[in-house]
């Protein structure tokens with residue numbers, strides 16, 4: 001039986017719609033080639049819509065999205081909206097309300113010429129960050145005391161539950177096993193200073209490790225992790241960390257794999273609806289110029305197919321991306337690729 005998927009598409013702001021268009025172009029070719037079908041519906045969640053209507057993502061939107069197989073997101077964020085509103089009202093709202101408790105970010109160098117590190121080859125930079133995506137500092141807990149006064153205090157709490165930590169760690173162990181590369185899982189934390197949160201993380205990690213004797217475990221402080229990303233990225237296979245640290249280290253990860261033009265991620269609810277996105281943001285200054293690199297969005301579409309079970313199609317997309325970055329593109333940067341946004345989409349589609 002031919003499988004059919006329902007994809008909710010959120011183009012969003014800035015260059016989001018442009019890169020999503022290329023991702024859908026590639027998806028269309030993949031569907032024909034690998035014999036699945038899909039239907040899409042566009043959802044207008046964006047800074048632009050917020051400015052026009054005051055609307056963000058509400059409960060009825062969430063209820064509707066729950067009927068989809070996956071969500072494909074371009075980028076949200078408009079420089080005319082005060083920072084924090086769209087982030088909380090759209091992106092984090094979707095992640096939290098759909099309980100996408102894993103943020104999966106592969107860091108893979110496809111061509112060493114795009115790597116800012118000296119003498120690093122594709123085989124040296126090939127790891128995955130499993131970022132907890134529903135708790136920690138992102139829960140937004142805290143308060144002001146004496147706001148505006150000379151003795152003001154601002155408290156921001158990292159809220160970690162045993163349940164939340166355990167489900168993230170278990171996902172990471174399972175993922176490391178299934179990835180079946182070096183089968184090494186590194187916990188990235190800060191046990192030497194943040195002695196409540198990271199005690200819970202470390203204890204839970206060590207308990208679960210007993211159930212996964214085939215997975216080698218390791219621990220690295222987050223500050224040292226950033227150092228090793230630059231010095232010895234080849235040490236890593238899978239890294240698991242909390243929401244805040246994961247946010248920070250994956251931007252560095254994106255840089256060593258060649259930049260935001262190629263970095264994709266998935267917000268995963270293993271039992272529910274997951275959402276896939278290029279992690280680079282809406283890049284307002286490149287909007288509408290057909291110069292932005294769509295490969296991150298195309299790779300995100302590949303991750304979406306992989307998660308949906310279309311493993312062959314996902315692999316074919318990745319292979320096509322590797323082929324064109326090795327043989328065609330001059331750079332992964334916006335405006336420097338030697339091709340326009342839509343031409344890069346065409347190249348991937350033709351090479352599928």
Ligand code: IPM
Nearest residue numbers: 087088091092246247250279
């Ligand atoms: C990311 C982004 C978001 C985050 C912002 C836009 C809320 O930086 O996806 O990494 O902090 O998670």
Ligand code: MN
Nearest residue numbers: 247248250251
């Ligand atoms: Mn980020």
